[in-house]
Amino acid sequence: MSEPKVVCIVGVAGFIGSHLLEKIIREQEWTVIGCDMVPPTKIQQLLGAEKKWASRFEFHQMNITEDVEKLEELIRKSDTVINLAAICNPSEYIKQPVNTINSNFTDAQDCIKFCVKYNKHLVHFSTCEVYGRTLSSYGLPASDPQNYILDEETTPMIMGPVSAQRWCYACAKQLVERLIFAHGTENNLKFTIVRPYNWIGPRMDYVPGVDGKDDGQPRVLASFMTALMKGEPLVLVNGGQVYRTFCFVEDACEAVVKIIEKPEKSVGHAFNIGNPENNIQVQALANLMIDMYAKITGKPKGTTKDISGEEYYGKGYEDSDLRIPSMRLVRKQLDWEPKTSLKDAMEMTMKVFIEKYADKLAGLKRVSDAD
Numbered sequence: 001m002s003e004p005k006v007v008c009i010v011g012v013a014g015f016i017g018s019h020l021l022e023k024i025i026r027e028q029e030w031t032v033i034g035c036d037m038v039p040p041t042k043i044q045q046l047l048g049a050e051k052k053w054a055s056r057f058e059f060h061q062m063n064i065t066e067d068v069e070k071l072e073e074l075i076r077k078s079d080t081v082i083n084l085a086a087i088c089n090p091s092e093y094i095k096q097p098v099n100t101i102n103s104n105f106t107d108a109q110d111c112i113k114f115c116v117k118y119n120k121h122l123v124h125f126s127t128c129e130v131y132g133r134t135l136s137s138y139g140l141p142a143s144d145p146q147n148y149i150l151d152e153e154t155t156p157m158i159m160g161p162v163s164a165q166r167w168c169y170a171c172a173k174q175l176v177e178r179l180i181f182a183h184g185t186e187n188n189l190k191f192t193i194v195r196p197y198n199w200i201g202p203r204m205d206y207v208p209g210v211d212g213k214d215d216g217q218p219r220v221l222a223s224f225m226t227a228l229m230k231g232e233p234l235v236l237v238n239g240g241q242v243y244r245t246f247c248f249v250e251d252a253c254e255a256v257v258k259i260i261e262k263p264e265k266s267v268g269h270a271f272n273i274g275n276p277e278n279n280i281q282v283q284a285l286a287n288l289m290i291d292m293y294a295k296i297t298g299k300p301k302g303t304t305k306d307i308s309g310e311e312y313y314g315k316g317y318e319d320s321d322l323r324i325p326s327m328r329l330v331r332k333q334l335d336w337e338p339k340t341s342l343k344d345a346m347e348m349t350m351k352v353f354i355e356k357y358a359d360k361l362a363g364l365k366r367v368s369d370a371d
């Protein structure tokens, strides 16, 4: 256990925020000041039932773009600021590109400004998408790892055309990374940038119609879980031919704790946080989840159906290609390795989803069947 610290988590009620909060409160003696614009449903278990931690956690429901004075006060009281707040769902990049750019770039400015002003360590959440299209997508041999293994210090960042709106998110994240780096150079900002590679786990996103809008499109894990629990086909965008490397959120949060704990090792760096061992084609992920759901519940195996990216997300959707995180820097600086296999991560995650949602979805289905 390390020295007591005060950690401000902006976006604490989201998926990653809820896991980071839990890990810090359980394993460290640090105090957490959390804020989010949504109600604290995903962190209820820490706010309510386990009152022994109440003295080490406070929650403020607020929009950081509206309550700037409050944000300044929270940052002033903290040692480290973790900024997770952002629109980060691909279906939103197409539907609301202006908000996506503002949320990921403009709205991150105050956190940066106050960390400069009060000399705080800023841990800013970016994305592996800042690398954009990989060299292998431009015809360089896919057999050469140089063309798809992404290294923080050497790999170029190549965005798609402006009309492919998927990249507005990646581009906004890239620009904010460059701004943070610039403040490091000009104003001595102590910063660390985190580039997550598809972290997954319990509490990720929502289930449309239960705790999200009826026509919402959550990210792939929650989308496949919703289909499985409703007994509907899993939708494979463009046949599910692309690859993703999935990292269990609890492994990933261990890296974030090391970043907070050891600023002498983490400040000034951008880190890939992912699990290169868990690289899988989306179609194979669907089959893995179909098999596991049948094994856990004893129900018949589900099916899949193909849909085009444009039909599913809208005009301007472009997918990202094979991208594997280089572990060179994160091993050297943080001595961190992810441990959990995709199968184990999925099994733990799916059981939590089933426990939380299966009854509610069965109820919903019975009502709609009766219509």
Ligand code: NAD
Residues within 6 Å of the ligand: 010, 011, 012, 013, 014, 015, 016, 017, 035, 036, 037, 038, 062, 063, 064, 065, 083, 084, 085, 086, 087, 088, 103, 107, 125, 126, 127, 128, 195, 196, 197, 198, 199, 200, 205
């Ligand atoms: P999430 O949507 O679950 O959490 C983000 C939280 O920020 C939400 O609770 C939201 O209400 C809050 N928020 C957004 N705007 C806000 C505002 N103006 N004021 C107050 N709160 C606000 O997303 P997540 O998966 O936890 O991701 C967190 C961060 O990590 C994001 O910056 C995202 O871009 C980055 N990221 C995540 C992944 C992943 O695998 N989950 C991958 C790449 C990047």
Ligand code: UDP
Residues within 6 Å of the ligand: 089, 090, 198, 218, 219, 220, 221, 223, 224, 235, 236, 237, 238, 240, 242, 244, 282, 319
């Ligand atoms: N995807 C899919 N079916 C779904 C949801 C997503 O095939 O119901 C695909 C999506 O097109 C992408 C991958 O799964 O290729 C991962 O999508 P996600 O939204 O989780 O995040 P991304 O990595 O694209 O940001």
